[in-house]
Amino acid sequence: MAHKRSDVLAHAVALLDAHGLAALTMRRLGAELEVQPSAIYHHFASKQALLAAVADEILARGARPRTASEWPGQLREICSELRDAMLACTDGADVVATVWAFGLGAAAPVADLEKVLTDADAPDELVAVASRTLVHYVFGHAFEEQTARQAVSLGAVERSLDSLPDFDLGLDLVIDGLRARLG
Amino acid sequence: MAHKRSDVLAHAVALLDAHGLAALTMRRLGAELEVQPSAIYHHFASKQALLAAVADEILARGARPRTASEWPGQLREICSELRDAMLACTDGADVVATVWAFGLGAAAPVADLEKVLTDADAPDELVAVASRTLVHYVFGHAFEEQTARQAVSLGAVERSLDSLPDFDLGLDLVIDGLRARLG
Incomplete structure (x- = not known):
């Protein structure tokens, strides 16, 4: 099943919020979205790139x-x-x-x-x-x-x-x- | 083999310095000292207690x-x-x-x-x-x-x-x- 980048990112933020930073891995994110880790890497080239997008999403959600x-x-x-x-x-x-x-x-x-x-x-x-x-x-x-x-x-x-x-x-x-x- | 508290603490700081915080576990510390984890718990009641002692040791070593x-x-x-x-x-x-x-x-x-x-x-x-x-x-x-x-x-x-x-x-x-x- 294909996921848009924004869906993967939203799920990553939800995973972080529910289980903390130690739980936020490419493997677990793939498993929860029922895709291979390679499908995650298609949107985020590395764990660092995913974390960077998560950080910016956290800031964007807090904008006032x-x-x-x-x-x-x-x-x-x-x-x-x-x-x-x-x-x-x-x-x-x-x-x-x-x-x-x-x-x-x-x-x-x-x-x-x-x-x-x-x-x-x-x-x-x-x-x-x-x-x-x-x-x-x-x-x-x-x-x-x-x-x-x-x-x-x-x-x-x-x-x-x-x-x-x-x-x-x-x-x-x-x-x-x-x-x-x-x- | 029995270890003194100060030996265990010194080894914990060395493990942290060599491999980072993720590597500092009671299990790995026991394995490296060739004792059961229970021998580590004899000196430090919890992972938090070990971390606290490590933090204070880091500060003590930096005293000027x-x-x-x-x-x-x-x-x-x-x-x-x-x-x-x-x-x-x-x-x-x-x-x-x-x-x-x-x-x-x-x-x-x-x-x-x-x-x-x-x-x-x-x-x-x-x-x-x-x-x-x-x-x-x-x-x-x-x-x-x-x-x-x-x-x-x-x-x-x-x-x-x-x-x-x-x-x-x-x-x-x-x-x-x-x-x-x-x-």
């Missing part, structure tokens, strides 16, 4: 209207949207951060941050460093939150989740650093 | 003398030490960030950051948020750098590594945010 008019609010919108998109899918933070580190996808948030900072007349070096710093913060926070919530939910560990809702406070600290430089 | 006298330099020393310790072992960033998210270990860096900020008379809420923000930034940056370098080194992906040496620049941006609040 952006309404802020000033750069601090615009940065907050991009970072919060990225965080919420990753948290909405099991192991989403791990997948998106890994694909971005591979340089294979998930490039939109950094590009969006860079555009906001460029439009705010930040110098080029600051645009690059600040965009990466914000994304590193978002990835670090989302990875902790998702890992902690998933492990506690599975009964694998016991820890308090009380400190987790401080995402916006930490984000504002980084933005304050930027404000000190942009005046 | 700290010489800075002012809080910004003290924060930089702690964050750089954490980053270098994680980068020194294959998948070290993943292991340390995961164990910290589990609440099972790797707690020293945050405790050290909190002490520096408390001694600098930061208000309690800022102490907590800023310590966590710094650690999230360090984890996010180190995870990208390690994932990228390992994947490029294995020939798994091609990407430029030119942007990676910006760790100190991003760290200074977060510290500037703190400076704006601490005066």
